[in-house]
Amino acid sequence: MAYLKRKIDAILRDWKASENHLPLVVRGARQVGKTASILEFARQSYENVVYVNFVEQPTYRQILADGYGTADVVRNLSRITPSFSFEPGTLLVFDEMQALPDIATTLKFFKLDGRFDVICSGSLLGLHYHEIESNSVGYKTDVTMQSMDFEEFLWAKGYDVSFTDDMLAHMVDGRPFSALEHRLLLRLFLDYCVLGGMPAVVRTYIERDTFEGTLAMQRQLLLDYEEDIRKYASGLDQGRILHVFRQIPAQLAKENKKFQISKVAKGARFKDYFGCIEWLADAGIVNICHALQTPELPLRGNYDATRYKLYYGDTGLLVASLDEEAQEDLRANGNLGVYKGALYENLVGEALVKSGYDLFYYKKENSTLEEDFFVRDRTSLVPVEVKATNNHAKSLATLVKSKRYEDIRYGIKLANANIGEADGIYTFPYYCVFLLRRYLKNRSSVSPQRAWRSLMRS
Numbered sequence: 001m002a003y004l005k006r007k008i009d010a011i012l013r014d015w016k017a018s019e020n021h022l023p024l025v026v027r028g029a030r031q032v033g034k035t036a037s038i039l040e041f042a043r044q045s046y047e048n049v050v051y052v053n054f055v056e057q058p059t060y061r062q063i064l065a066d067g068y069g070t071a072d073v074v075r076n077l078s079r080i081t082p083s084f085s086f087e088p089g090t091l092l093v094f095d096e097m098q099a100l101p102d103i104a105t106t107l108k109f110f111k112l113d114g115r116f117d118v119i120c121s122g123s124l125l126g127l128h129y130h131e132i133e134s135n136s137v138g139y140k141t142d143v144t145m146q147s148m149d150f151e152e153f154l155w156a157k158g159y160d161v162s163f164t165d166d167m168l169a170h171m172v173d174g175r176p177f178s179a180l181e182h183r184l185l186l187r188l189f190l191d192y193c194v195l196g197g198m199p200a201v202v203r204t205y206i207e208r209d210t211f212e213g214t215l216a217m218q219r220q221l222l223l224d225y226e227e228d229i230r231k232y233a234s235g236l237d238q239g240r241i242l243h244v245f246r247q248i249p250a251q252l253a254k255e256n257k258k259f260q261i262s263k264v265a266k267g268a269r270f271k272d273y274f275g276c277i278e279w280l281a282d283a284g285i286v287n288i289c290h291a292l293q294t295p296e297l298p299l300r301g302n303y304d305a306t307r308y309k310l311y312y313g314d315t316g317l318l319v320a321s322l323d324e325e326a327q328e329d330l331r332a333n334g335n336l337g338v339y340k341g342a343l344y345e346n347l348v349g350e351a352l353v354k355s356g357y358d359l360f361y362y363k364k365e366n367s368t369l370e371e372d373f374f375v376r377d378r379t380s381l382v383p384v385e386v387k388a389t390n391n392h393a394k395s396l397a398t399l400v401k402s403k404r405y406e407d408i409r410y411g412i413k414l415a416n417a418n419i420g421e422a423d424g425i426y427t428f429p430y431y432c433v434f435l436l437r438r439y440l441k442n443r444s445s446v447s448p449q450r451a452w453r454s455l456m457r458s
Contacts (some may be wrong), residue, residue: 003040004199005155006033008145012041015141016117023107023118023136025097028145029284029313030123030228031221033199035095037145038119046091046117050077050084054103055096068105070113088115097122098232107136124232124283146284147314148197149354150189150434156202157188164435171432171439176418182429189431190334193347196316211331218320225285233279240265241276248286248310249321252342258291258363259310270306277310287311287349289359292374295399297381297407299360299374309361311349318346341388344430345372348386348414351433369395377440381407384436387415393425400424412436 008026015021026034042049052060063076074086092110094103097120110118148156151164167185170177177185194211195201198221201214229241243264251259261273280286291307292299312318319330329335330343349359352373362383363370373384385396396411400423410424420427428436 003036004033004148004152004203006037006145006148006152006199008037008143009041011143012037013045016041016045021117022139022141023110023120025104025107025140025142026119026121026145027142027284028123029147030224031198031200032145032147032284034121034123034145036199038093038095038121042091042093042119046089048085048087048090049093050086050090051093051095052077053095054099058099061100064100064102064106068102068109070106070109070115073106073109086116089117090115091117091119094118094120095122098124104136104140108139111136111139124228144284146197146354147316148199148202149351150192150431153192153195153197153202154188156206167432168435168438168442170419171428171435172442174419174421174426176420177429182418185429185431193315193343194319194331196314196319198314198316201316215320215327218316222317222320225283228283237276237279240273241279243268244273244276244310245280245285248312249318249342251310252318252346257309257342257345259308274305277308280310284313287313287353287359289349289361289373292360292362295362295371295374295381295383295405295408297376299358299376299381303360307363309345309349309359311346311359313350313353315343315346315350318343341386344386344388344414347430348373348384348433352384352436355434355437357437369398371395371399375412375436375440377443380409381405382440383408383411385411385413387413389416396425397423 012024015024026038028034039049039051042051052063054061059080060077063073063080066072066076078084078086094100097103099122103120107118107120110116154163169175176182191205195205195214196218198218201217201221204217205211205214226242226245229245230238233241247264248259251257251263259277261268261270264273277286277288281288287310289309289311290303290305292303294302296302312321319327322330352359352375357375360374361370361372362374371383372386375382375384383396383399385393387393393411393413396413399405399408400411410426413425413427414430414433415427417427417429419429419432428439432439
């Protein structure tokens with residue numbers, strides 16, 4: 001099957017086109033498509049490529065035996081594989097970098113040498129940088145890659161950029177989707193929710209035009225993540241990290257989705273386990289949603305580190321972790337409300353992270369006031385409420401109307417509904433969440449009256 005277009009493709013092209021570009025490090029969880037994207041870019045952009053995989057070809061882990069200099073590394077590469085060509089302008093790809101973290105030390109020397117372009121790639125990189133003798137700070141560019149978002153899934157299904165541009169235009173103009181458009185997008189989004197964004201899973205679905213085999217692939221990925229934990233986590237942390245990872249679906253199933261360390265193991269304490277949660281986040285496996293101390297700007301530095309929610313980095317893997325009855329309800333009946341809205345929240349959290357947002361929520365002490373997420377535009381704090389249906393968003397209405405929250409001027413409700421607006425709350429269907437950042441950027445340059453004039457005329 002043809003290569004699946006990814007958003008990192010443009011990042012890689014821009015990197016090569018930029019003058020005096022630094023060596024590139026592409027980070028991300030396992031199986032998100034890093035290698036496929038890098039090799040496709042290399043095929044299209046370079047006449048000569050040297051590709052080394054430190055996991056599949058462990059002999060290459062010896063290339064630093066004589067030092068970190070470019071000449072030392074190139075000489076040892078050519079000893080192992082004499083057929084390699086090292087003409088000026090060659091791209092060197094060091095894959096599965098986590099198996100040889102010290103390769104990062106060479107990046108400074110490759111940059112100073114100037115003859116070659118270098119891309120390193122691997123999973124769990126955030127966890128291994130502390131092991132590196134010198135991390136080539138100032139001599140490399142880091143990029144994080146994640147599994148496919150809904151827009152990339154639409155590309156895989158054959159929809160081009162004009163399709164998502166039209167979706168954004170509906171949002172900016174306040175123009176509801178037609179019944180046909182709405183049904184089509186709901187069906188596509190449900191398929192994406194069930195599959196998630198792991199490229200191998202999406203590719204199998206596209207090739208077979210059926211979900212056959214995809215659940216088994218997802219469950220194998222979950223087992224692979226657990227194997228990574230056993231392989232790369234040290235000492236007692238292995239068991240604790242596994243306990244946390246396995247607890248996420250059950251804790252998301254609660255009405256109160258705040259992650260409780262006390263539920264992970266008897267006598268478990270925050271100070272003993274938060275490092276485990278950071279481990280999972282650094283590995284790209286989970287997303288942490290921090291509890292704001294108060295709903296106001298700035299967001300960073302305004303949260304309680306001891307209160308948080310945990311979401312899977314890929315909702316398809318959360319779906320794969322559900323029990324058989326929930327699986328059947330979701331796949332046969334399209335019931336995304338299963339698990340008390342956990343899937344909705346995970347989907348939105350995942351989409352926000354993939355759009356470049358950090359995750360924050362708010363729960364007022366001794367009150368029912370609680371908001372699922374917060375983002376911002378140029379001047380305002382924007383609360384985002386996730387509704388399993390299209391019923392009233394009481395907490396969102398309170399935040400928008402109250403004069404107590406000066407940074408909040410309007411809110412966003414994501415629901416199983418069409419586009420709409422009432423009392424400063426703008427409603428969008430779930431399948432639009434990947435466009436939220438672009439919508440807010442457009443909104444900041446367009447007056448609300450102009451943006452919603454089409455809706456008011458209808």
